[in-house]
Amino acid sequence: MLLPALGLLTLFGGWALVSSLELVSPHFLPSPFVVFTTMVELTREPYAGSTLQQHLLASLDKFAVSYALSVAIGVPLGLLMGRFQILDWVVTPVFEAFRYIPPIAWVPFSILWFGTGFLAPTLVIFAATFAPCLLNAYRGVRLIDGTLLEVAQGLGAGRLRTMTEVLLPGALPHIVAGLRVSAGFGWQSLIGAELIVGSTGLGYMIVQGESNVAPSVVLAGMITIGLVGASIDYVLRKVEDRIRRNWGPSGL
């Protein structure tokens, strides 16, 4: 308990010390107090067109739309690929071809296809979140005990019922793990996309702070980005734990 606190003290104390002794110029690294007051100010006075909350909501909005799309396509496709080998063979080469393209490299095409407005980062978030959604659903299905499927079919379950009552619940712990990984990728990629294109969002705010040489705004934005990323991760981790407890191998 003592040592972790000491660690945090070193971080913030060191930061406060370095900036208050003016070892570095405030244009380089403003003190933690300045960053904190900037953060409070940003919630009241608009910066780069919006307040901090509005930038935050804009980012979350863009994130939610593309993430939902990616989950809605990726998870069912992964389940089907796990179930029907033909589909696996068809999709895998296409998937492999795109595998090594970093999601952020989709920014240029995203601009050409969706313009520079609200939809600009769509393709980027989709590219970042699709693969983990699909792969985890696929793995979840592949790891289901074959006997379960045979029993279900032996008891007269049709394809649809096998899907909804055996495959989906069986793969659920894996699916949720995939959702968590992909949410992290998606959030990071969204910020990256906002640095390059758009006129709202946290990424846009910090890049504006950079061009105005306002490091306190940049740092306030970075802290918000970190807090939101950690919260998304925390919520999904709770969901994951819960599902693992209720649906995981021990619960079956």
Added chain:
Amino acid sequence: MRVVESLSWRWLIGGGSAVVLAIAWYLLTGPLEVLSPVQFPTIEDAIDSLSQLMGPGYAGATLWGHILSSIELVLLGFTVAVATGTPLGLLMGRSRVAHAYLNSIFQLIRPIAPIAWIPLTILWFGLGTAAKVFVIWLAAFAPIVINTITGARNIDPVLVAAAQVHGASRRHILFDIVIPAAMPTIFTGLRISLQACWMVLVASELVGSFTGLGHIMILATRDLNAGMIFIAMSCVSVLGALSSLALARVEHWVMPWRP
């Protein structure tokens, strides 16, 4: 026999799907005109862009110049991350005190996406090499540290105790037991962080740069040159794949005892 049959089917269907993809590209951009040349390049556009890049060059350099500058940044950032991340991970994995002290700092900074550091590093170091190497280092650092900690922790304590009984020094235990036993997990971290390196490289080149594949992409976006974007993306993808292959080679060379 079944295995062989199913393998060849797999290749046939997979190849078929690749061919369909190529035909779809040709039809959608060519005769059907579903995608305009501004949205996605035709096959000829892509080839033209490639030959322009090879010959006179684009965005201030030829393709080789851009590729070399991108590779250099990734190699630099990745090497620095390996050189700093593995010792720190070993320390945090083997010493409870070091872990208790450093982990809180680490966990507090980690949720801030490495990409979000790009504007700050531009303020600190400008648009040149230093800023990019710093961000790449940052992105590669966390996965290496986390996996090294895991690897260094999950070592059979009996092994360490046995070595101690036989009079092994701390140095011997570190180099002959801890590091070899943690190596597979360390390499898992290296693989993850290598991919992160390419991602952050492209991001930081897109935000601001003078050369590199990301620089091609952002200029081509302004010029509405879809062919150029396509070639640059393909290059990043091929380089990412090649560097992963190279890392797998290194892994095999470092750990010949693993299949």
